[in-house]
Amino acid sequence: MENLFELPSEYKDLRKSVRALAEKEIAPFAQAVDENHRFPQEAATALQKAGLSAAHVPTEYGGDGADALAIVLIIEEVARACAASSLIPAVNKLGSLPLILGGSEVQKQRWLPQLVAGKGFSYCLSESDAGSDASALRTKVERGKDGWILNGSKKWISNAGVSEFYTVIAQGDSSLGSKGISAFIVEKSDPGVSFGAPEKKMGFRGSPTCEVYFDNVELHDDRLIGEVGGGYILAMDTLDHTRITIAAQALGLAQGALEVATKYSHERKQFGKEIFDFQGIQFMLADMAMNIEAARQLTYAAAVKSENGETDLRFFSAASKCFTSDMAIKTTQDAIQILGGYGYVSDYPVERMMRDAKLTQIYEGTNQIQRIVIARNLPHY
Numbered sequence: 001m002e003n004l005f006e007l008p009s010e011y012k013d014l015r016k017s018v019r020a021l022a023e024k025e026i027a028p029f030a031q032a033v034d035e036n037h038r039f040p041q042e043a044a045t046a047l048q049k050a051g052l053s054a055a056h057v058p059t060e061y062g063g064d065g066a067d068a069l070a071i072v073l074i075i076e077e078v079a080r081a082c083a084a085s086s087l088i089p090a091v092n093k094l095g096s097l098p099l100i101l102g103g104s105e106v107q108k109q110r111w112l113p114q115l116v117a118g119k120g121f122s123y124c125l126s127e128s129d130a131g132s133d134a135s136a137l138r139t140k141v142e143r144g145k146d147g148w149i150l151n152g153s154k155k156w157i158s159n160a161g162v163s164e165f166y167t168v169i170a171q172g173d174s175s176l177g178s179k180g181i182s183a184f185i186v187e188k189s190d191p192g193v194s195f196g197a198p199e200k201k202m203g204f205r206g207s208p209t210c211e212v213y214f215d216n217v218e219l220h221d222d223r224l225i226g227e228v229g230g231g232y233i234l235a236m237d238t239l240d241h242t243r244i245t246i247a248a249q250a251l252g253l254a255q256g257a258l259e260v261a262t263k264y265s266h267e268r269k270q271f272g273k274e275i276f277d278f279q280g281i282q283f284m285l286a287d288m289a290m291n292i293e294a295a296r297q298l299t300y301a302a303a304v305k306s307e308n309g310e311t312d313l314r315f316f317s318a319a320s321k322c323f324t325s326d327m328a329i330k331t332t333q334d335a336i337q338i339l340g341g342y343g344y345v346s347d348y349p350v351e352r353m354m355r356d357a358k359l360t361q362i363y364e365g366t367n368q369i370q371r372i373v374i375a376r377n378l379p380h381y
């Protein structure tokens with residue numbers, strides 16, 4: 001029988017090369033990036049040089065045309081070394097996917113090659129009063145003399161200020177509810193765009209998260225993505241594909257924590273033997289490895305469904321994000337437990353991994369929201 005559960009060799013090779021790059025050029029800076037709350041410029045440069053910061057962009061626009069599973073592997077391997085750095089390819093996919101899914105050929109020709117050249121692309125959906133209920137967003141767009149005028153603000157925007165481009169989801173006619181919402185491409189240099197101070201976060205400290213303000217930003221018609229009123233559906237369709245990248249981050253974090261804990265359990269001696277020899281520790285490591293492998297299979301299956309546009313994608317993407325991020329919190333906490341006091345301090349990376357893992361349960365829809373999506377899309381067997 002054909003081996004359905006073995007990665008084809010090109011994906012194994014991709015994993016190997018991204019792991020080598022991450023270990024050499026990203027991991028050495030992960031602790032400093034976290035401690036100093038600074039953007040992981042070394043990672044950004046290394047990923048850009050290797051063609052990995054926006055590999056999802058189709059080849060006709062200068063990208064690698066990497067499929068959804070390849071992007072998952074890239075993000076997983078970068079997150080294993082430094083989760084904040086893994087947000088570079090993840091945010092670039094999230095920000096540009098509305099354009100890829102719903103934009104015109106002219107728009108794709110204009111913005112996607114610039115993304116490949118290193119100009120980041122962020123995604124602006126959430127607002128201070130519209131998080132889980134994103135359709136309640138109040139950033140307003142109106143017809144102007146020569147196009148559109150955008151006013152309002154977005155909250156919690158990943159890589160804000162670093163990215164050159166922003167997909168902004170705005171309300172054009174609140175009497176229509178979510179059908180009044182449209183999506184626009186906004187540039188950092190557009191007059192009237194400004195940014196708040198970076199949030200002081202528990203984890204992912206290397207990735208700036210800021211408010212973005214729009215003060216009478218004038219946008220020509222060529223900035224509208226897709227149809228007027230089609231922005232909310234586009235935003236939700238985008239998340240169906242990109243929640244899998246959050247699962248990939250959680251997977252990489254959990255894998256990293258398992259490896260640190262396993263190595264430590266062989267090095268640390270108590271009561272005259274390696275702590276690995278205690279069954280209590282072995283059971284924890286066994287659970288960690290078992291849960292990681294289950295999450296990996298689910299996440300890779302979701303990635304293949306994303307690539308093939310399968311009808312059960314919504315269930316699989318929500319399930320992969322929810323299951324893997326819950327698993328990552330448990331796994332990183334257990335890794336800390338295995339390291340004892342040493343796990344609780346920053347000499348080892350597991351406490352950073354746990355702080356980072358927490359975000360994966362919250363963004364791109366909290367895990368309560370994922371469970372609602374899962375329940376509404378239960379599979380029929």
Ligand SMILES: Cc1cc2nc3c(=O)[nH]c(=O)nc-3n(C[C@H](O)[C@H](O)[C@H](O)COP(=O)(O)OP(=O)(O)OC[C@H]3O[C@@H](n4cnc5c(N)ncnc54)[C@H](O)[C@@H]3O)c2cc1C
Pocket residue numbers: 122123124125126128130131132133155156157158159201204209359362363364365366367368369
């Ligand atoms: C570091 C960071 C980076 C982010 N990056 C981005 C970004 O790049 N772009 C972007 O647009 N957004 C981004 N977000 C926003 C993120 O997606 C939201 O924070 C998230 O969707 C939750 O919204 P909220 O914070 O307003 O929580 P709320 O919606 O206020 O939820 C509060 C609590 O209520 C629960 N809850 C809400 N509704 C229900 C319900 N119906 N049933 C059960 N429980 C419910 C939630 O699960 C949660 O536990 C980011 C957030 C963070 C923290």
